[in-house]
Amino acid sequence: MPDPTRESTILLGRLKGGDREALAQLFSTYRQRLWRTIQFRLDYRLRSRVDPDDVLQEAYIWAADHVERFTGDSATSLYVWLRMVVLQTMIVVHRRHLGAEMRDAEREVPIWGGSWPQATSAALAIQLSGHLTSPSQAAIRKEAAEQLRQILNQMDEIDREVLAMRHFEQLSNSEVAATLNIQEKAASIRYVRAVRRLKTITAQLPGFVDDRKGV
Amino acid sequence: MGIPDEPPSTDQLQPQRDPIEALATDFAERLRHGENPSLDDYAAAHPGLADDIRELFPTITMMEQVANAKGDIVSGCLSLTAIPPDRLGDYRIIREIGRGGMGIVYEAVQESLARRVAIKVLPQLAILAPRHLQRFDREARTAAGLHHSNIVPVFGVGQQDDCLYYYVMQYIEGVGLDRVCARLRRLDAGVYAERLSAIVGDILGNRRPVDNSCGARVEAAVSAVAPPSAAPQPAESEAQRSTGDTDTCARVWDNDRAAIARAKKQHGGRSYWREVARLGIQVADALEYAHSKGVLHRDIKPANLIIDIQGVVWVTDFGLAKAFEEDQISSAGDILGTAAYIAPERLKGKTDYRSDVYGLGLTLYEMLTLQPAYRDPNRGQLLKRIATEEPPPPRRVRPEIPRDLETIVLKAIAHEPHHRYSSARDLAAELRSFLEDRPLLARRTTTAEHVWRWCRRNPLVAGLSLTCMILLLAVTVVASIGYIRTTRALIGERTQRQRAQEVTRTAMNVLDRIYEQFAPPDPYASGSQTSQRRGSNAKVKPVLSEGAAAVLDDLLAFYDRLAQYRGSKEAAYLGHIALATRRVGDVRQQLNQLEQAKVAYQHAIRLYERLGGSSPDSPHSLDIATVSFELGIVMHNLGRRDEANESWERAIQIMKRARNKGDPSVELRSAIERIRECISKREDISAPPRSGPPPCFGPPRREDSPAGPSTPLPPRPPLSGRPRTSWGLSQFSSDENGTVPLAKVEAINGRPLSAASSGRSQYSEK
Numbered sequence: 001m002p003d004p005t006r007e008s009t010i011l012l013g014r015l016k017g018g019d020r021e022a023l024a025q026l027f028s029t030y031r032q033r034l035w036r037t038i039q040f041r042l043d044y045r046l047r048s049r050v051d052p053d054d055v056l057q058e059a060y061i062w063a064a065d066h067v068e069r070f071t072g073d074s075a076t077s078l079y080v081w082l083r084m085v086v087l088q089t090m091i092v093v094h095r096r097h098l099g100a101e102m103r104d105a106e107r108e109v110p111i112w113g114g115s116w117p118q119a120t121s122a123a124l125a126i127q128l129s130g131h132l133t134s135p136s137q138a139a140i141r142k143e144a145a146e147q148l149r150q151i152l153n154q155m156d157e158i159d160r161e162v163l164a165m166r167h168f169e170q171l172s173n174s175e176v177a178a179t180l181n182i183q184e185k186a187a188s189i190r191y192v193r194a195v196r197r198l199k200t201i202t203a204q205l206p207g208f209v210d211d212r213k214g215v
Numbered sequence: 216m217g218i219p220d221e222p223p224s225t226d227q228l229q230p231q232r233d234p235i236e237a238l239a240t241d242f243a244e245r246l247r248h249g250e251n252p253s254l255d256d257y258a259a260a261h262p263g264l265a266d267d268i269r270e271l272f273p274t275i276t277m278m279e280q281v282a283n284a285k286g287d288i289v290s291g292c293l294s295l296t297a298i299p300p301d302r303l304g305d306y307r308i309i310r311e312i313g314r315g316g317m318g319i320v321y322e323a324v325q326e327s328l329a330r331r332v333a334i335k336v337l338p339q340l341a342i343l344a345p346r347h348l349q350r351f352d353r354e355a356r357t358a359a360g361l362h363h364s365n366i367v368p369v370f371g372v373g374q375q376d377d378c379l380y381y382y383v384m385q386y387i388e389g390v391g392l393d394r395v396c397a398r399l400r401r402l403d404a405g406v407y408a409e410r411l412s413a414i415v416g417d418i419l420g421n422r423r424p425v426d427n428s429c430g431a432r433v434e435a436a437v438s439a440v441a442p443p444s445a446a447p448q449p450a451e452s453e454a455q456r457s458t459g460d461t462d463t464c465a466r467v468w469d470n471d472r473a474a475i476a477r478a479k480k481q482h483g484g485r486s487y488w489r490e491v492a493r494l495g496i497q498v499a500d501a502l503e504y505a506h507s508k509g510v511l512h513r514d515i516k517p518a519n520l521i522i523d524i525q526g527v528v529w530v531t532d533f534g535l536a537k538a539f540e541e542d543q544i545s546s547a548g549d550i551l552g553t554a555a556y557i558a559p560e561r562l563k564g565k566t567d568y569r570s571d572v573y574g575l576g577l578t579l580y581e582m583l584t585l586q587p588a589y590r591d592p593n594r595g596q597l598l599k600r601i602a603t604e605e606p607p608p609p610r611r612v613r614p615e616i617p618r619d620l621e622t623i624v625l626k627a628i629a630h631e632p633h634h635r636y637s638s639a640r641d642l643a644a645e646l647r648s649f650l651e652d653r654p655l656l657a658r659r660t661t662t663a664e665h666v667w668r669w670c671r672r673n674p675l676v677a678g679l680s681l682t683c684m685i686l687l688l689a690v691t692v693v694a695s696i697g698y699i700r701t702t703r704a705l706i707g708e709r710t711q712r713q714r715a716q717e718v719t720r721t722a723m724n725v726l727d728r729i730y731e732q733f734a735p736p737d738p739y740a741s742g743s744q745t746s747q748r749r750g751s752n753a754k755v756k757p758v759l760s761e762g763a764a765a766v767l768d769d770l771l772a773f774y775d776r777l778a779q780y781r782g783s784k785e786a787a788y789l790g791h792i793a794l795a796t797r798r799v800g801d802v803r804q805q806l807n808q809l810e811q812a813k814v815a816y817q818h819a820i821r822l823y824e825r826l827g828g829s830s831p832d833s834p835h836s837l838d839i840a841t842v843s844f845e846l847g848i849v850m851h852n853l854g855r856r857d858e859a860n861e862s863w864e865r866a867i868q869i870m871k872r873a874r875n876k877g878d879p880s881v882e883l884r885s886a887i888e889r890i891r892e893c894i895s896k897r898e899d900i901s902a903p904p905r906s907g908p909p910p911c912f913g914p915p916r917r918e919d920s921p922a923g924p925s926t927p928l929p930p931r932p933p934l935s936g937r938p939r940t941s942w943g944l945s946q947f948s949s950d951e952n953g954t955v956p957l958a959k960v961e962a963i964n965g966r967p968l969s970a971a972s973s974g975r976s977q978y979s980e981k
Contacts, residue, residue, distance in 0.1 A: 053401055167243070167278040173236060188236035192271070195239070199274040 008075050015078070020064050027060055030079050033170050034059070034086050040168040041090060046097050059089040080178045083169075155201070159194035166191055235267045239275055246279040249310020249322075251301055303381055304373050306334055313391075322386060325370075331386040332370060335532075336379055355382055357510050358533040365501035367521065367531040384531065389523030390418045392494075392578060396517055400585045411490050412526040419524065488617050490526075491582045492646045497528040498575050499643035505533060506568045506639060513566055515574025516556035517581055555589050559602055559630055569632040572642055576627025576635070583620065584612040588628065605630065619649050626657040790835070793822035797842055804845065809853050816846040840869035 008029070014022035027034075038052040063070075063085045070081050158180065165171040165179065177187035238261060245252045254272050258265035302308055306323040312333070313320045321334045337351070352372065359369040370383040395414055498520060505512060512519075512533050521529040556577050558570040580588045588606035591597040606628070609621045623645050629635045636642040636657075648655055800815035819842050823835040847862035 163278065167275075170247070173232065173240065185231040185233070188233035192233050192236050192239070192267075195271045195274050195278075198278070199271060202274065202277070 012073070012075065012078065015067065015070070016073075018067060020067065023064055023067055024060075026075075026078060027063070027082065030082055031056065033079075034082060037083060037086055037169045038090060040164065041087070043094055043098065046094065049097060050093055055086065055089055055093055058093070059086040062089060076172075076174050076178050079171075079175055083171075083179070155194070155197055159190060159197060162187070162191050163194045163198060234261075235264050235271065238264065238268065239271065242272055243275055243279055246276060249312070251308065303334060303336070303375050303379065306332060306373075306383065308334070323383075325383070333367075333384045333386045335382040335384065337381065351380065354533075357508075361505055361508060361510060361533060363501050363504045365497045365528055365530055366505065366533065367529045369533070387521050387523055387529050387531075388419065389521040389527075389529065390415050392517035392520045392522060392528075392582065394418055395522060396581055396585055411487075411494070411522060412524050415522055415524050415526075488583070488620055489650060491579060492620060492649050493526075494520075494522070494528050494582070495575060495579050496643045496646045496650075498530060498578070499572075499639040499646065501528075501530045502568075502571050502575065502639035503643060505530075506571070511566060511568060512571050512574070513561075514556070515571050515578060517578050520578060554597055555587050555601075557598070557601060558632075560632055562598060562602055565632075567632065568638065569635045572627050572635050572639055573629075573632075575639070575642065576624050579620075579624050580606065580609055580628060583609045583616050583624065586612060617649070619655055622655055622657050623649060789822060789826055793819050793826065793835070793838070796822055797838070797845075800842070800845065800849075804849055809849050812849045813846065813853065816842050816849060820846070836869050836872065840866040843869070 008026065011022040011026050015026065034056060035052050038055050042050060042052065042055075059082070063082060070078065072078055072081060161180070162176055165176050166173075171179065173188050173191065174184050176191070177184040180187065182190075238257065242252055242257065254268060257272065258268045261268065303323070305327050306325050309322045309324060311319055312322050319336050321336065323332050323334045324330070325332050355369060355372040359371065362368070367387055368385045370385065372380070372382050374380050395411060395418070398414055398418055498515070502512065502515070510533060512530065514532060515530070519530065519532050521531055523529065556574055558566070558573040560566065561570055577588050589597060589600050589604075591600055609616045609624055610618065623642070626645075627635055627642055636645065641656075645655055645657060796815055797819035800812045800819060803809070803812035803815055820839055823839045823842065826835050843862045843866040847859045847866065850856075850859035850862055
């Protein structure tokens with residue numbers, strides 16, 4: 001994952017000096033992963049209405065206007081900050097589109113740190129159930145998604161979040177640690193534990209882990 | 216690439232990190248780059264962690280697959296084979312380069328020939344049924360027979376493990392037009408992008424290991440430049456910088472707006488439109504070639520057109536749509552991406568080469584406007600829109616689009632197939648005209664035609680409003696005629712005449728179209744359309760429904776009114792009156808009011824004669840032949856055999872004279888078309904007792920018409936599968952007097968009948 005290479009260190013320095021051009025370049029480096037964050041966390045009701053690219057653009061504009069609020073000094077901290085900006089922007093977008101429905105959901109949306117635990121398990125369930133190799137009729141898929149969601153809800157919130165960040169948003173271990181405000185060692189341990197739990201859980205549902213190839 | 220001995224990532228300086236986590240990170244990274252790292256290798260390299268590796272890595276694999284399968288499972292691509300295969304036969308899989316409803320595309324190496332290929336592995340669900348498999352096999356074989364510089368060559372098909380079916384193609388280093396459109400849309404730079412190939416290069420340079428768009432297709436990675444194993448982010452940003460970095464939206468937002476504006480001003484976007492036209496020509500040429508081989512594509516859409524870095528467009532997935540057609544139409548939600556490009560007639564189960572023209576038209580539409588012609592998140596709504604709506608004209612979306620290009624696109628995506636270009640070649644020719652600034656053949660649709668087409672698409676609504684429409688028309692016609700009469704003194708004679716003609720012509724057009732709709736068989740439909748339609752009800756004698764009869768009855772009043780108005784002696788005007796009178800006859804005949812039909816026909820003939828019809832040079836001589844022929848049928852059904860034969864004789868004589876003139880003029884051609892229609896109509900309405908030719912083809916000898924007086928001709932037994940138009944004409948030509956040699960008729964009709972009919976049968980659906 002993106003190391004603070006010399007160049008990005010230089011860019012970071014320029015950014016601290018308020019150089020928006022530097023922000024543009026750094027943002028483009030993270031663009032793809034931020035896009036994934038949106039894609040993963042976007043409410044399914046908005047998928048046909050909201051283009052992740054638009055959210056990204058909005059987030060970028062906000063970040064450019066408030067660049068002085070970034071106080072970190074590493075690429076990791078910048079990424080974590082930008083991701084937070086993106087998540088905030090998403091809340092605005094969700095509220096704009098879902099209006100009243102959103103106000104209920106809002107309570108479940110801590111902006112910083114834990115992200116959206118409920119949303120994560122729903123999103124995970126949808127994604128995972130799509131992986132079923134059995135006939136993918138909508139009904140079966142929906143049932144499986146619901147089953148999965150319940151199972152995922154049994155998992156520790158943080159574990160669930162770690163899985164989502166590691167695989168769906170492609171955060172590195174250090175980025176996860178920074179996001180959750182924990183030690184990197186703790187983050188890596190949590191990740192391994194989460195994978196182990198997920199494995200146990202999915203083993204209950206046939207068809208998830210394909211053993212054909214002896215992987 | 217080997218297994219790292221040490222946990223490789225950036226965190227390696229932090230020994231407290233869980234070692235299995237570091238390995239897992241590496242493993243996931245490699246999966247993300249389309250590699251297929253082996254579990255055993257990892258376990259062997261790290262024996263101490265082997266158990267953990269075996270326990271956890273399959274779950275990691277699953278997570279990565281789920282995460283990268285497709286961002287949005289809800290909109291649903293087919294569930295695809297879970298684990299990418301290492302190899303398929305002679306082919307070693309390198310990485311996944313895209314996936315969509317029709318399968319996953321991998322980049323692979325054919326080891327025996329050491330060449331790069333693209334392999335499409337079909338969705339397992341789609342090929343469960345053996346009939347799909349057979350169809351797939353057959354279509355692949357056909358596609359492999361296509362050799363054209365704009366068609367992705369198919370090398371072969373294969374099967375592995377009874378469940379993996381694949382399709383091997385040439386590897387094209389390019390991107391689907393869907394992604395080009397998406398990119399341009401994001402940059403809002405359609406009008407400034409001078410070279411599409413620059414966009415292609417940009418997308419390729421900014422490689423994404425896994426594509427998130429459902430319609431992703433063969434997409435090249437510059438794997439030699441940026442090996443998948445390399446640390447991705449720095450390498451990628453290098454690549455971006457070196458390719459000009461147009462994708463970096465952040466930059467564009469901040470810095471390139473001004474540049475875009477400058478470029479817009481400078482070039483007026485002209486070069487982009489021309490590039491789109493050139494692109495359309497390439498695809499049209501490829502389609503024309505395939506159509507000439509009897510192969511339809513059936514799923515022309517941006518994602519199936521790959522543009523490479525040289526700007527060459529490649530059509531891919533020939534025939535694949537056919538292999539899955541039923542599923543395409545029926546399975547809910549599974550082809551959301553494709554549904555937007557389904558031609559309206561496909562919803563009714565019809566497909567022909569003009570459906571491909573439509574697909575190309577929609578693609579051009581999207582390239583011009585940078586938005587799909589049809590979109591709706593709800594699939595049902597989307598299909599309904601396709602069936603009933605026309606997309607907004609491109610220039611309404613982007614006024615700077617050249618008018619001619621818009622005209623071409625609108626004609627290509629016309630709702631009714633017979634309003635489109637009749638072939639991909641015609642479309643290509645028209646695009647070339649655009650490039651060379653020559654005038655187009657297509658004309659812009661008039662408002663009246665828009666109204667009419669709307670009625671065709673919305674028959675129910677149109678039916679309800681038909682009465683209203685007729686009333687409106689009546690008011691218009693009467694008011695106009697009255698207006699002309701009262702203002703005659705005020706307006707110059709010429710203006711007045713022109714107006715009268717204009718009113719009459721419009722009224723006739725509208726009336727004729729209503730007539731066509733309600734009075735089968737359709738007398739003016741174009742050749743292929745007609746034969747297809749007739750083919751389907753050839754055995755059925757058309758019976759007027761009560762509703763249709765009522766409408767025809769209504770129409771009669773208007774035809775009558777037009778026919779009775781004698782405002783001018785001018786030829787063109789009289790021609791309309793004659794036609795109206797003739798239509799009165801047609802309608803009366805449809806309504807089985809034979810006496811009135813007879814009177815009308817006779818009057819029509821007199822009118823045509825007044826127009827100089829007795830001379831063989833008259834453009835109306837063939838109208839007289841047609842009406843005489845109809846009159847003959849009416850007479851025959853009235854039991855007046857002698858008069859019937861007389862009329863038929865007259866029709867034949869006129870045809871002979873026309874033939875003797877030699878030069879097949881436009882009039883002759885259209886007259887022959889009409890006579891042909893009469894012939895077919897005659898077969899539908901009534902027929903001679905034996906299966907020989909109807910009397911009009913030979914000298915109508917008495918012994919050929921043994922039907923007693925007042926006995927309508929019995930229905931003719933259906934012809935056994937031969938195209939009736941060619942039957943009619945060959946009979947016609949074999950007339951003892953050799954009226955029109957078959958070869959000449961064929962030449963008149965622009966292509967050999969035999970070829971036309973056999974070609975059509977290849978296109979026609981079951």
